[in-house]
Amino acid sequence: ETGVTQTPRHLVMGMTNKKSLKCEQHLGHNAMYWYKQSAKKPLELMFVYNFKEQTENNSVPSRFSPECPNSSHLFLHLHTLQPEDSALYLCASSQDWGRVWTFGSGTRLTVV
Amino acid sequence: SQELEQSPQSLIVQEGKNLTINCTSSKTLYGLYWYKQKYGEGLIFLMMLQKGGEEKSHEKITAKLDEKKQQSSLHITASQPSHAGIYLCGADIAGTASKLTFGTGTRLQVTL
Numbered sequence: 001e002t003g004v005t006q007t008p009r010h011l012v013m014g015m016t017n018k019k020s021l022k023c024e025q026h027l028g029h030n031a032m033y034w035y036k037q038s039a040k041k042p043l044e045l046m047f048v049y050n051f052k053e054q055t056e057n058n059s060v061p062s063r064f065s066p067e068c069p070n071s072s073h074l075f076l077h078l079h080t081l082q083p084e085d086s087a088l089y090l091c092a093s094s095q096d097w098g099r100v101w102t103f104g105s106g107t108r109l110t111v112v
Numbered sequence: 113s114q115e116l117e118q119s120p121q122s123l124i125v126q127e128g129k130n131l132t133i134n135c136t137s138s139k140t141l142y143g144l145y146w147y148k149q150k151y152g153e154g155l156i157f158l159m160m161l162q163k164g165g166e167e168k169s170h171e172k173i174t175a176k177l178d179e180k181k182q183q184s185s186l187h188i189t190a191s192q193p194s195h196a197g198i199y200l201c202g203a204d205i206a207g208t209a210s211k212l213t214f215g216t217g218t219r220l221q222v223t224l
Contacts, residue, residue, distance in 0.1 A: 031210075033211070040216065041216065042114060042116070042213075042214045042217075043200070045211050045212070045213075048210065050210075055210065056210070056211065090155070092155075100160060101145070101157075101202070103154045103156075103157075104154050105153050106152070106153060106154050108152055
């Protein structure tokens, strides 16, 4: 365990479903991140939150909706996804704009 | 082209052999991070380098950042099956310490 917990570990959803990914950290970090990892592509930064405020949205489609109710929790709400959205979604956290980014184990998402 | 280029993309080595993975950028790397990932899982932090010419070691893994801070190498001595996985370099390219940009990764297999 790294201190960043992601649930669920695996998720299969239809294109018309609505689901949410959850990330929780108890490291006292103030920044949290969502990354997408697709096959043979670099990790893509999706969203950055610092002290609950979104500081970066890396041109992510609106079918992905992040929520950060406090510095310890981060959600990614999913709706009307496409098969190409199937990927490993990784959450990370850092303290003071990151000297070390700590990653969770990821959620393997399959859109059918 | 990628902001961070990793080479090789994949590597198969016999147990006991040494190996080197490279990470190169055309931009200054304000912080360079090495992570290891088991297939489909989260990233495990290995080492962070910040100063030009810096070198760090942990057990049989040594990472270096060149003087110009545009290239890093990860060297494994006397490889073991436990070293198998995907090695990712991540860097603070913007200089803001607010996000990491990643390379595509190097998949390492260690044969008996």
